[in-house]
Amino acid sequence: MQSQRDSEQTSDEVIPESVRWRVLAVLLAAIVMSLIGVSIVNVALPSIQQGLEASQSDLQWVLSGYALTFGVVLVAAGRAGDIMGRGGIFIIGVTLFTAASIAAGLASDATWLNVARFVQGVGSGLLNPQGVGMIQQYFRGAERAKAFGYFGSAVGVSVGIGPVLGGLLIELGGVGLGWRLTFLLNVPIGIATLIMAFAWFPKPLFSRAPGATTGTSQRALRTALYMFRKLDPVGSLLLGLAVFAVLFPFMEARSSVLTWLLLPLGLALVAVWVRWERYYARLGRSPMVDLSIFSTHSFTNGALIMTLYFTGMTSIWVLVALYLQQGLGKSALQAGLVGIPAAFISAYAANWAGRRVMVYGRKVVIGGLFFAIAGLAASVAVILLNQGGHLSVWWLLLSLSLIGVAQGSVISPNQTLTLAEVPLQYAGSSGAIMQTGQRIGTSIGIAVITAAVFAALSVASWPVAVTLGFGLIGLVMLGALGVAFKDQRDRVKDNGAAARR
Known part of the structure; x- marks a missing residue:
């Protein structure tokens, strides 16, 4: 082709x-x-x-x-x-x-x-x-x-x-x-x-x-026009505007009611973009995204898992940094050091999981999400026990290491499984769809979860407020876990159907 x-x-x-x-x-x-x-x-x-x-x-x-x-x-x-x-x-x-x-x-x-x-x-x-x-x-x-x-x-x-x-x-x-x-x-x-x-x-x-x-300017112009059509400029513009409209209200610190109207506008632009991509494909041209990939269970489920994961887990490090610096008066360097064990454990876990994901499949991701929930619960316990004077806050080095296991076991293995059945000619744009979901999830998650924490600070202490934030993250992780189990069932069902054929 x-x-x-x-x-x-x-x-x-x-x-x-x-x-x-x-x-x-x-x-x-x-x-x-x-x-x-x-x-x-x-x-x-x-x-x-x-x-x-x-x-x-x-x-x-x-x-x-x-x-x-x-x-x-x-x-x-x-x-x-x-x-x-x-x-x-x-x-x-x-x-x-x-x-x-x-x-x-x-x-x-x-x-x-x-x-x-x-x-x-x-x-x-x-x-x-x-x-x-x-x-x-x-x-x-x-x-x-x-x-x-x-x-x-x-x-x-x-x-x-x-x-x-x-x-x-x-x-x-x-x-x-x-x-x-x-x-x-x-x-x-x-x-x-x-x-x-x-x-x-x-x-x-x-x-x-x-x-x-290489040769005449006429040939160069024809080449440029060909490339421009292949890039689907209308689709690119529509999706770019849609992403901007969805992200901007969550990023603007002084968002007004009018700013938040951009959110439904962004969703409407996504709908227009989908219609355009289908029309463009019917013309026999290459759309910027092959929408048929969303009918592939592994891609749709994997992209949703990644969006939910980033909606929750990226807020952990924001909350930990805020708690240590503003709640406990630690320095920026001390706040950074608390994540070092998690980072290196994440690196090892990613390498370990990458070598085994083709054998164990979605079970690797499911295991990682359980580690995420365990790490959240352990970190809440450390924060509350520290408030009561029973435990040093530096036990977070250990509890957050469970989050490191989760990061290594979820992100790269999920990426491998999600893109496994994507046609090579759409590898870049399909991967970018996943990354766009990550960016939207990160922006929405940080905005909503930090807003909830700061609202709680008006009536409660830092440990209570951070516990609330971690609880919200845990709920999002449970949602991701549910989608992971669904994908596991879909894979078993699809394999059974293929075997019967």
Whole structure:
């Protein structure tokens, strides 16, 4: 099929094993850079406020601006990689992210910093779906699960180590320089990633449309128009606007009634986008997302599990940081250190689960969700016992380690199972659909759960308020667990039907 040649579709039979693993090393370097760039900023906010005399609204957009542009471009970027070549789009994303990191580190005021963060979000949105798509493209079966396991290990370590690095850099550099170093740290990683990409990525980095050759400007124009149609510009615009409308009310600190009207508008735009994608497919063209993938149980269930997981679990680290710093008066560095054991356990668990997920299937994810619920319950017990003077708060190092097991056992294995039956020509856009669900879940979860905690603080203590927050997260995890059990039943049913045929 021609559509399978739209990206740099060099099959894994042609790509030597050593090249595949070098490609993975490049992808992981970029993922580590982008995730450290996200988690490190959280501990730098007070220094940014002091160094740039930034307002609370400015600080809100240091976080929200990045997340917003990241979420808006994800699916379109995934589809662009499917069609034009994942390697080339990846390199553009890394270049943008690195250049924006330099701009952020040199920012002279809050406006400059926030513009740089918007561009960082675009760069991250371009490179992330290519990582998932290229793992789908170059790896198969158990080897793919192993690659996603390494992917999950990189996620666990980078998310955990980011706040610690941020705390160290701020202590070393002081208020004036420390927060700038948290952005400039990305620059050597980004440059090294680009060098490795140009050296190790299979060529060509970009594909060309059928019949396109180097030559006349007329041919170049026809090629550009062909690519533009294949990208489904109307569908890309509709989905981008829909994601923006859904995310914005949860990210704007001063949301008004009018702002919240964007939420139903976003849902309406999703409905319009679905109708457009079906119409575009009936015309015989390639829509940005093959909607038939939603009829595949493994994809739909897996995407829902991931959305629910991120709706709940990303709030844990926000609540822990708030509790330790504002509730107990700990430093940013101490608050970062509490997540280190969980990060390394997450890395090990992801690697372990990646090697076994093809054998045990959805049971790995189900086990991980049970660990998440156990970790929440144990952390609540530590917080309440600490309030009564019966236990040191540093027992959180142990209870949160159960959360680390959950992260390693859920995220990468679920990704492997969810994308297993997705057609390769839609690997990038399908992976981006999952990541968009993660971004929406993260934004909604953090907004709703932290709002509930701060509301509780007006009538209760920090331990009680955090317990309420953890309870809400637990309810969301139970929902994810229910979907995981449903997927397990669906798989048994589908396998039984296939055997009867």
